[in-house]
Amino acid sequence: MFIGLATAVAASVCYGTGSVLQAVGARRSAREEAARAGGASAVTQHGGPSLASTAKAAVTWEFILGTVLDFVGFMLGALAARLLPLFLSQTIISANLVITALLSVRLLGLRLKGMEWASIGVLCGALVMLAVAAGPEGEHHAARAVHWWLLAVTVLLIAGGGLLVRRLGRGAAVVAGLLSGLGFGALGVGVRVLDGVEPFDLVRLLADPALYAILVGGLGGMYLHTVALQVGSVNAATAALVVGETVVPGVVGVLWLGDSARAGLGWLAAFGFVLAVASAVGVAWFGEDEGALHGVEPQQETAPA
Template sequence: MILGLVTAVAASACYGTGSVLQAVGSRRSAREEAAAKGRSAGVTEHGGPNLSSTAKAAVTWEFILGTVLDLIGFGLGALAARMLPLFLSQTVISANLVITAVLSIKLLGIRLKRPEWASIAVLCAALILLAVAAGPEGGHHAEMAVHWWLLGVTVAVIVIGALVVRLMGAGGAIVAGLLSGLGFGALGVGVRILNGVEPFDLVKLLTDPALYAILVGGIGGMYLHTVALQIGSVNGATAALVVGETVIPGAVGVLWLGDSARAGLGWLAAFGFVLAVVSAVGVAHYGQGEQDLTEDQPAEPELTQRS
């Protein structure tokens, strides 16, 4: 349990730092493109970023470093998902919201409101409750039909999400964050039920639909998260991601994989879980209007339109 918690916290630190670095790269790329080609450069007719704009953001050094940290976080998160109940591992990993919020003050010059700080404090308290209440993780086995369902749902979420966010344009940051969270949540479930890991069997691994759900959820979730960082609040988008990657995997773990709380502490685990989700929603809500300190000074035109 302790090793699993340490691993999840390390994954959270990697993800939180990576998100802010990706936001720095995305916004710098957007400013440079807007300055070179005019304010409408790199956006669709609905106000959202086009694929070219997103691709340019992805090759900035900040974004690349953030992506490397994300990959390290993915590896650590995968280990945590196999050592802890999903409702605990995913929620601890989702605490990267706290790291994102703190680093965004320094690197993005964002002013956090009192309600945001209060929501972050409540999230930390909820994580403590979950850690106290969590029991041993359940099993890793699921019927093959579940593996196929996971792949199908993951593909649907990413494809439909990309289309919806494109249509919503600049107002779709929170939706993009939520859908990216669902993609990462599917990744967590896939890692938990993946065949061919213990004992290692390459054939079983490569023929398991859960492996491809992991790839689609990870890559698609990263794309949607990048879009969310381009067009909206970094804290709001990350908080929405927290909700997406926490609720569904936690429910799947409890309902189908045998995850449970310590004897007599089920109520505490449920309370901590709900409290974590509500506090993340609070950060997403109050963070929609966040402003950079740099906006107080004359600056080159920006592509991003914060929701």
């Protein structure tokens, strides 16, 4: 249990630091793109960021460094998902929101409001409850039909979400964050049920649909998170991501994979889980307008051609 907890915390630090570095790169790219366009934002006619703008954000040095940290966080998170119940591992990893918020003060010049600090404090308390209440992890195997359903749902989420957020403009930040979180949540479930890991069998691994759900969820989630960072509040986008990557894997783990709490502490695990999700929503709600409040220029829609 201790190794799993330490691994999940390390993954959280990597993800939180990576998110802020990616936000720095994404916003610098957006400013440079707007300057080259004579002051107009690099957005599509529907108000969302253009694919070219998102691609340019992804090649800034800050974004690349953040992506490297995300990769390290992914490897650590995958290990944590095998060692801990999903409702615990995913929630601890999602606490990267705290790291994101603290570093955004330093690197993005943001000033957190009192309710944001309060929500972050509640989230930390909820994580302690979950750590105390969590029992051993459940099964690592699921029926092959579950693997195929996971792949189909992940592809639908990422493809449909990509089309949706490009039409929503600045309002896409929370939606894109939530969809990216669902993609990362699918990744967590896929890692948990992946065949060919213990014992290692390359043929079984490559034949497992869950492997491709992991790839689609991870890459698609990263793209949607980049969009969210381009068009809105870094803390709001990350908080929405927290909800997506925590709730669904947690429910799947309990209902289908046998994750459970310690005897007599089921109520504490349930309360801590709900409290963690609610506090993340609180950060998203109270931090939704921070881009306008703290000197980050919002993306403006351009008139249709």
